[in-house]
Structure formats: structure tokens, C-alpha cells
Amino acid sequence: RAKQNGRNTVSRFDPGQDRLVQQRQVKRRRFARAIENGELILHYQPQIDMATAEVIGFEALVRWKHPKEGLKAPDSFLPLTEGTQLETSLGEWVLRQALTQLGCWQQQGLVLPVSVNISPSHLLNPDFVPRLEGLLAANPWITTDRLKLEVVETAAMHDIKAALDTIDRCQAMGIEVAIDDFGTGFSSLTYLRQLPVDMIKIDKSFVRDMLTDPSDLAIVESVIYMARRFDRALLAEGVETLEHADALLGRGCRLAQGYGIARPMAPEAVVEWLQRWRERTDWQGLARQSRF
Numbered sequence: 001r002a003k004q005n006g007r008n009t010v011s012r013f014d015p016g017q018d019r020l021v022q023q024r025q026v027k028r029r030r031f032a033r034a035i036e037n038g039e040l041i042l043h044y045q046p047q048i049d050m051a052t053a054e055v056i057g058f059e060a061l062v063r064w065k066h067p068k069e070g071l072k073a074p075d076s077f078l079p080l081t082e083g084t085q086l087e088t089s090l091g092e093w094v095l096r097q098a099l100t101q102l103g104c105w106q107q108q109g110l111v112l113p114v115s116v117n118i119s120p121s122h123l124l125n126p127d128f129v130p131r132l133e134g135l136l137a138a139n140p141w142i143t144t145d146r147l148k149l150e151v152v153e154t155a156a157m158h159d160i161k162a163a164l165d166t167i168d169r170c171q172a173m174g175i176e177v178a179i180d181d182f183g184t185g186f187s188s189l190t191y192l193r194q195l196p197v198d199m200i201k202i203d204k205s206f207v208r209d210m211l212t213d214p215s216d217l218a219i220v221e222s223v224i225y226m227a228r229r230f231d232r233a234l235l236a237e238g239v240e241t242l243e244h245a246d247a248l249l250g251r252g253c254r255l256a257q258g259y260g261i262a263r264p265m266a267p268e269a270v271v272e273w274l275q276r277w278r279e280r281t282d283w284q285g286l287a288r289q290s291r292f
């Protein structure tokens, strides 16, 4: 076996490499158990229309409530799931949980959409649409306009036909689809033409430095122009300050999400946050001054 390996590959008998592979397997098994044991939770981050200061929805962001290590961010465990069945297991848990939360909020009189991040291989899984239909059928009091999906450019890239087909079918059900982290993938221009997404989310890396880095500002302005020409809704991620908000709104980007508005929060905190939000004079003031 070792002889078949190419020059640049590590020998099968390298004990260090073997240990790494084993550790990864152990971590994957632990994560699979964490899903079953109910150790995952969703936090929710508001998305607003800066021109009116109205909350337009919440993005669901997964966290792992690790019994020993505390609350873990997705970047620390999502890579473990990549390319394995765990990606779909996690994705289905997130969809089911988001729908349950929508039901809870609805009982409290809170009717707002929730956006769920869908990983590439989950989206391209042939079972994706039928399983989603099943989940929606099990929650008939939740209308499909309350669930939104966020997909990354790379998801579509991998198999554009399959991605297109899935996105079409979701939209036919009444579910809006957003393209996430826009500008970080490849061939944004051509794919935007092919992908009939409802919303574009400008990646936070461009927003962060747009006030100091002319190239980032150029990218933000180009995406704003493109969204308008393609007639897509546009949301800026990573809006951390009112200065960012002002610069975006002045250039015609109305929708925003970011720490300057609110950090992702536990679902129990949402109702109280909404009350406090209406009293935030800074954001209400920005909306009053806007030309929209």
C-alpha cells in the first residue's frame, strides 16, 4: 500500500499522520453525539432596514454548548462536519430547531422571518427538498415566507445545475434564498446572473474596512450597483458602527446586520431586545435622516 503513494503524500505508516486521522474521527463521533444529546443551540442576530430602523428578521447561528469547554463558535466545529454525513445531520437539526423557534415566537405574537445557513453539501443532497417539505408539513402553522435560506457561492459552484434546481424548488415553495458572504467566492458576476437568488449579503470583510480602504469601498459600491441592476435585495454584514451604517445607507444599501445593531443572542433574549431596540435613538435618528 505504502508503495502506491505518490511523492507528495505521507506514507500510510506515518504514525503521526495516523494519530491525526484518528483524533479527527474521535472528534467527529463526539460531535455526532453532541447533536443527539441536545448540546447544540441556535443564537439569533437581527437584520434591519436602516432606512426605517425596522427589524426584518433574524439569522439563526449555531453554537455548541459544550459541557466542559463552554459555548463554542461554529468555526470550531463546522470544519469537522465538512464532506461527511454530519453536515446533513447538523443541517437538519438546525432547520428543525429554527422551525420550532418560529412556532414558539408565533405563540408570543412575534411574527418575523428566520434565515438559516445551509451548507453546500446539505443543499446539494438530493433529499434536501423532500426533507424540507416534510419539516414544513409537520409545522403547518408556519408559512414558508417565514423561513429563509442562506447559501454560499461555493455551494452553487460545485454543481451549478443541482444548486439551481434546489434553489428554484425552494423559491417555488415560497422560501426566499440569499447568497451569503458575497464577493468572497469565485465568479460572482456570472453566477449571479445564473442564480435567481432573492438577496445578496455583502461579506463582512469588505464592510469592515470600507471607510479606510478604497479597494474595499470600491467592492462595496460595485456590489450595491450590481444588486440594483439585477434587482436583488441587498444586505451588508458586519455593520459594527453607525459610521458604517451611514456610509452604506447613503450609497443605497438599506439592509444591515452586525454587532453595531446587536450580537447574536439566545432566543429568550429576543423579545426584550426588540423592546429596547425601539428606544435606540441613534438608529432611529439615522432612519429619520435617510432619503428613503
Ligand code: C2E
Pocket: 045, 060, 061, 062, 073, 074, 075, 078, 091, 094, 117, 118, 119, 150, 180, 181, 204, 237, 238, 239, 240, 257, 258, 259, 260, 264
Ligand atoms: P455567516 O453566515 O456569514 O454569519 C455571520 C457571522 O458573522 C456570524 O458568526 C456572526 O456572529 C458574525 N457577525 C455578525 N455581525 C458581525 C460584526 O458586526 N462583526 C463581526 N466581526 N462579526 C459579525 P458565527 O456565528 O461565528 O458564524 C460563522 C459562520 O458559520 C457563519 O457565517 C456561517 O457560515 C456558519 N454557520 C453559522 N451557523 C450555521 C448553521 O446553522 N449552519 C451552517 N451550515 N453554517 C452555519
Ligand code: MG
Pocket: 059, 117, 150, 180
Ligand atoms: Mg449567513
Ligand code: MG
Pocket: 180, 181, 201, 203, 204, 237
Ligand atoms: Mg455571511
Ligand code: MG
Pocket: 181
Ligand atoms: Mg461569513
